[in-house]
Amino acid sequence: MRSRKIRMGMVGGGPGSFIGRVHFNAAMLDGQIELVCGAFSSDPDKSREAGEGYYLNPERIYGSFQDMFEKEKLLPDGERMDFVCIATPNHVHFEPSKMALENGFHVVSDKPLTYTVEEAEILVKLVEKTGLFFAVTHAYSGYPMVKEARNIIQNNELGSIRKIIVEYPQGWLSLPLEQGDSKQASWRTDPKRSGKAGCMGDIGTHALNLAEYISGLRATEICADLSIFVENRKLDDDGNVLLRFDNGAKGILHASQISVGEENNLNIRIYGEKGSVKWIQQEPNTLIVNRLDKPIELRRSGNSYLSEIASYNTRLPFGHPEGLIEAFANIYRNLATSIQYKLMAKDIPEFAMDYPTVYDGLRGMKFIDKLIESNKSDYKWTKF
DSSP: OOOSOEEEEEEEOOTTOHHHHHHHHHHHTTSSEEEEEEEOOSSHHHHHHHHHHTTOOGGGBOSSHHHHHHHHTTSOTTTSOSEEEEESOGGGSHHHHHHHHHTTOEEEEOSSSOSSHHHHHHHHHHHHHHOOOEEEOOGGGGSHHHHHHHHHHHTTSSOSEEEEEEEEEOOTTSSOGGGTTOHHHHHHTOHHHHOSOSHIIIIIHHHHHHHHHHHOOOEEEEEEEEEOOSTTOOSOSEEEEEEEETTSOEEEEEEESOOTTOSSOOEEEEEESSEEEEEETTSTTEEEEEETTSOOEEEETTOTTSOHHHHHTOOSOTTSOOOHHHHHHHHHHHHHHHHHHHHTTOOOOGGGGOSOBHHHHHHHHHHHHHHHHHHHOSSOOEEO
């Protein structure tokens, strides 16, 4: 029996934020979570405007995240938030995450985890010290058919994995939008707010996370070639990476934001000695499975023949599309379920712990550093 709804606070996600509304909609989807407070902008007036749009108690709309954490921790157990969602640009991930953990609150953070590896390592130590939950929204791992692909590989249905090809091409930054009034382009191409990497930090990390999550393997060496195609842009807008994995498999990772005509064409192909799987994010309900000397098999979400983990992460009957909000929501639902069981002092079911954690976030930050190191090196292969 569930104890109560899990109470969420939010940092960021104010007026003009795309990802803030995605986080909110995903968190609310299953009815386990309620938004009770927020510091939605560094501008108190904008924070108030956003909080009013969520119909929050005016006393729990805060002008800063520091004020929110200090006041929320003083509220009784029956009122204060349980966890916080961090939905800010990259350079504002670390401080609110750190302060949340130090004040006893679980965290859901957008990716990349932090601005630097050193900051990420601090958060890992805090999570280990406090025992609090920390989820990172590598949301593509939440799709049902991604989990089905992972289950196929875990059951050794493809045999030993030999090759992984993962691509994430977009075309929206093929022109210098950051020189205009595009808020999304402006901060993503600014090293002071985005970090060391542009395209590869924004979407290349998603591609790596997907490859490692589905395959169960870890990249151990990388060879990177990063490019800036748009004149006067300060961060990479295209990248090609060769990968070597810990079982001897080889891989190719390509991410681009200047591939004209592409929307969010994240796709992955994993080849084993006995078969392969292919998944395309823009057609997320379908998983293509190939086996030696057998017809192509199409597995579709919502069908009874799917694995238990894929079925658990599916909400609708077959033939009804589920998309990014639902994939995000699977992370929130699993975190909320974990918190519920912790509140009831019960063992947390394995299925509820299936979400990207602070360790995945740290791995993404290290990947960014190694990409930059490899790209600058005359000897391209770099240990990861």
